[in-house]
Amino acid sequence: MEAFSFAQIPIDRSRPLQPQLHSALLSRINEGLLPAGTRLPSSRRLADELGVSRNTVLIVIDQLKAEGYLESRPGSGVAVKSELPAGKVARVQWQSQEHLPPLSRVGQQWSNYEAISHEQCLPFTVGVPDLKAFPDATWLRLQRRHQERMPLRGFQEDQGYQPLRESLTHYLKTSRGVICDADQIIITQGAQQALALCALVLLDEEDTVMLEEPGYRGARDAFKSRNAHFYAVGLGDNGIDVTALPQSPPGRLLYTTPTHQYPLGGILPAADRLRLLDWAARHRLWVIEDDYDSEFHFHAKPIAALQGMAEQTPVLYMGSFSKTLYPALRLGYLVVPKPLVPTLVAAKRALGGETPLLTQAVVADFIAEGHFIRHLRRMRQLYQCKWDHLRALVEDQLKGLATPVARSAGMHLALMIDCQSDVELASEFRGAGFGSTPLSWYYASGKGRSGLVLGFANTSEAEREEGISVLRDLIPRC
Ligand SMILES: Cc1ncc(COP(=O)(O)O)c(C=O)c1O
Numbered sequence: 001m002e003a004f005s006f007a008q009i010p011i012d013r014s015r016p017l018q019p020q021l022h023s024a025l026l027s028r029i030n031e032g033l034l035p036a037g038t039r040l041p042s043s044r045r046l047a048d049e050l051g052v053s054r055n056t057v058l059i060v061i062d063q064l065k066a067e068g069y070l071e072s073r074p075g076s077g078v079a080v081k082s083e084l085p086a087g088k089v090a091r092v093q094w095q096s097q098e099h100l101p102p103l104s105r106v107g108q109q110w111s112n113y114e115a116i117s118h119e120q121c122l123p124f125t126v127g128v129p130d131l132k133a134f135p136d137a138t139w140l141r142l143q144r145r146h147q148e149r150m151p152l153r154g155f156q157e158d159q160g161y162q163p164l165r166e167s168l169t170h171y172l173k174t175s176r177g178v179i180c181d182a183d184q185i186i187i188t189q190g191a192q193q194a195l196a197l198c199a200l201v202l203l204d205e206e207d208t209v210m211l212e213e214p215g216y217r218g219a220r221d222a223f224k225s226r227n228a229h230f231y232a233v234g235l236g237d238n239g240i241d242v243t244a245l246p247q248s249p250p251g252r253l254l255y256t257t258p259t260h261q262y263p264l265g266g267i268l269p270a271a272d273r274l275r276l277l278d279w280a281a282r283h284r285l286w287v288i289e290d291d292y293d294s295e296f297h298f299h300a301k302p303i304a305a306l307q308g309m310a311e312q313t314p315v316l317y318m319g320s321f322s323k324t325l326y327p328a329l330r331l332g333y334l335v336v337p338k339p340l341v342p343t344l345v346a347a348k349r350a351l352g353g354e355t356p357l358l359t360q361a362v363v364a365d366f367i368a369e370g371h372f373i374r375h376l377r378r379m380r381q382l383y384q385c386k387w388d389h390l391r392a393l394v395e396d397q398l399k400g401l402a403t404p405v406a407r408s409a410g411m412h413l414a415l416m417i418d419c420q421s422d423v424e425l426a427s428e429f430r431g432a433g434f435g436s437t438p439l440s441w442y443y444a445s446g447k448g449r450s451g452l453v454l455g456f457a458n459t460s461e462a463e464r465e466e467g468i469s470v471l472r473d474l475i476p477r478c
Contacts, residue, residue, distance in 0.1 A: 125435030127453035133138035160187025161360035177304025191320035195222035214442035265407030
């Protein structure tokens, strides 16, 4: 074997030298490039060859000796030890879970999980607002205001930045009819963290959760973290079918999207809301109300939140800034009955603790100074135009191929499509440069209606035209 040349070890002088030399020698020993018994050049020569100080070399050699990789040999300098520390001889390239120590039961379930790809926001990717319409100038001005504030660089409150909770209290009361004070709000890392916290605090392993079918996959994912079973409640014309709520509920939690059923739309009428709340109170159940996009209704004024109507039922109300501002902010909120706050905050601490303070401070002012309401108003008009355009295109070009679900509106359009595999259809559409979600993915059972859900908020006119024309070609072949 050719003698190893130490001079070839690359050293980046802009980074700390000792850790580089340590990891370079260690990986070469582990990879067998410096086999047991190999003698190292003298420290002086090594330092010359590598272009580092002799002191650096001596420190690294001492460390590798202490770790059991090198040894001093009387009269012949330093050499690679003949017996290396157990398990360090060759780095194993783990190819599958099989050879690793066992995972938890939840981990095992997730290791077979079919991931949703979020590689990029393509036109029609679901859940993405119009990213170009974001009021950057205002945002940057507010951000500059808070950027250098030292209190925002440390820790404050796991529950969330007080001024943001105050701003939200006012907004939620006036816009959504949510009755709460700032002490009841917990700021979360998106609605997804709110769901994860509820799963952790309200469910035991293998409990059953009642939820709408079709419904939000992110909620199912959160509940799966407790290995939950699902009891699917079907939909009526306007959201969850309250006549299908079980007389003997199989669990203690119902997840619902009453203000705008996800993904098919529909606003649950007031009488049905009262019936649902009464049913939940009678059976002592928790209700999670996900108010994910109530801000974007075009044809009907959104009804006030279930939370505000609930007198006897413990409703956990959640919302998100993902659609009203943008998803990468990762900001959401949970409004809960007061006695539950300390428990949920403790769970939040365990799951990551504080939400970034600078973002919270900016959003607090953004709401308090009226920018949020103005932005929502603009977006509502913009999305309505996009929606009208998309509906017209679908009616004109996909007649007989796809049935649009008119009430889905908001930021997406659900299309019912008879096809062999909507997953395949979505993948071909993706191949043409367009995002979408197969409708079947919204069914917990995996056996639902087939179709595509198209997020239109982040599309341009030309993209909508091209996308629908691509679908006109793809659907007959699917
Ligand atoms: C029904 C529903 N709930 C919640 C969310 C928001 O999740 P997050 O705030 O974690 O982005 C979404 C986003 O797509 C959603 O569709």
